[in-house]
Amino acid sequence: MNDCPRFGVNYTPSRGWFHHWLDFDLDDVRRDLDAIAGLGLDHVRVFPLWPVFQPNRTLIRARAVDQLVALVDAAGERGLDVNVDGLQGHLSxxxxxxxxxxxxxxxxxxxxxxxxxxxxxxxxxxxxxxxxRPNFIGMTIGNETNQFAGEPHPDPDRIEPEQADAWLARLLAACEQAAPAKSHLHSFYDAAWYLDDHPFTPAQAARRGFATAIHSWVFNGTAQTYGSNSVAVDHHAAYLIELSKAWSLDAHRPVWLQEVGAPAPHIPPGQAAEFALATIANALDCPDLYAVTWWCSHDVDRALADFPEVEYSLGLLANDGRVKPAGAAVARLAEQVRRDWAPPPPRRTALVLDLPEHPGKRSICAPGGAFFEAYMNQVAAGTRPAVVLAERASDAAHLDARGISEVRRSSG
Structure with missing residues (x-):
């Protein structure tokens, strides 16, 4: 994939947060979208609240659907394409x-x-x-729906990997049936990559849907273990991108960095812009990157109660629409990349991951795990590592398709 990656943001309404669907005001939405477009971004990801849109199993509220269409149209008027997450699901x-x-x-x-x-x-x-709608990218099944399937959720819906796969296939098919010319996908939080025996698997993440969605959060132990000014923090998103490519059957499957943000205090507020630039630059060094979508557009209004402290300050824009330093940095980088884009060269050296899909000790890939540390040591030594599964490490056709000319074993 040689196209310039897209730059966008997850839209968090400035008034009422996602509860705005209960008191929908298109003028408020337009004002927010004006601010987003002012950053030079090209798309937003939006979140209908599932209970508001489908309060009964056999009732989908037509007025709510009309409001979603109005939001998508307003985005299109401002040059913004839209991805819609369906099953909300879990947010902040x-x-x-x-x-x-x-x-x-x-x-x-x-x-x-x-x-x-x-x-x-x-x-x-x-x-x-x-x-x-020409500016409708497609559906994401829902936001990190795998978190409902196991720990650490307090009341999970237990399933086996085969059931998870059937569920993904059924819901992606429904999206395709209704909008066959669009790009539909699903999203996981990092338990799929890092948590032993989690029912949603890396292969499902990397093989279902038009692209692999990466949600990269360094409050998952990365910042706590290695520090905010570390190779591991700056390269966490790139690591997940490359880890995902090991599991893909398509050597050039698109990868969407669909959520990434600078969570305080793990990233001190004064370092948010620097973190954004480093994280995105390292992600851009990964072949086949489809898009970078920052979490999130606007800070959560502090008049709203009971959010974890980290959630109040993740926006590129303050709650009143002011551009924050991270927002200005992302806007400048997006403009520069569009002007000067050249696809990154292949990652010639691959680190071998010896791990079955399920069950498997995925924790070796998590922060602090043996494979994670082996990868970051390679980065610190100046290598641009890819990742290849052990079962493909001798597959000349696979390695050639990815541009890999050297494989290195690791203790992970």
Whole structure:
């Protein structure tokens, strides 16, 4: 893939956060989108709240769908393309699952046929409403839906990897049926890559959907273990991108850095711009990067209670629309990349990962794990490492397709 990567942001409304769907005001949305477009970004990722849009298993609210279409149209008027996350799901430490899945109506969102069909109907409805919009990129099934399937969630819906795969296939097919010319995908948080025996697997992450979505957060132990000014912090997103490519069947599958942010205090506020520039520059050095989408557009209003402290200051824009230092840095970098883009050369040296898909000790890939540290040691020594699975380390055709000319073994 030689196209210049896209630059965008996850849209967090400045007034009311995602609760704005309960009191939707298109003028507020337009003002926010003006500020985002003013940064020179080209897309947003938006989040309908699932209980607001589908409060009953057989009721999808037409007015809410119309409001989503109005938001997408307003974005298009400002030159912004839109990806829509369907099943919200989980956002900034809060769960938003409809009442028909909880307490007295407790059912497994991944495994029970009538529930899965209701989810498919919901995604199909959203995708169909937007299918003719030229600025509609496509659907993401939901935001980090794998967090509902296991630890550390306090009340997970237990499934096996085969059930997880069937669920992904069914819901991606629903999106494709409703909007066949669009680019649909799913997103995981990093348990899929790092957590032993998690039911959603690296192969599913890297083989289902049009691209692999990476959500790179250094509060996952990276910053705590290695420090905010470390190789591991600056290269965490690039590491996840390269780790994902090891599991892909397509040597040049697009990878979307769909969430990345500078969480305080793990990244001190005064270092946020520097962190953004280093993280994105290292991600851009990975072949086949489709897009960088920062989390998030606007800071959470401090009038809203009970968010973890980290969530209040992740925006490129302050809650009143002022551009923050990280926002200015990302805007400058996006402009520079569009002007001077040249695809990165292949990563010629690959570190061998000996790990079965499931079950497997994925924790060797996590911060502090043997493979993670082997990779970061290679980076610190000046190597641009790729990652290759042990089963493909002698596959000349696979290595050649990826441009790999040397493989190195690691204790991981």
């Amino acid at each position: 430490s809060f769960d938003f699952r409809p009442a028909w899945l909880s307490t007295w109506h407790r059912r497994n969102m991944f495994a029970e046929p009538d529930v899965v069909e209701a989810e498919a109907d919901y995604l199909r409805t959203l995708a169909a409403a937007l299918a003719d």
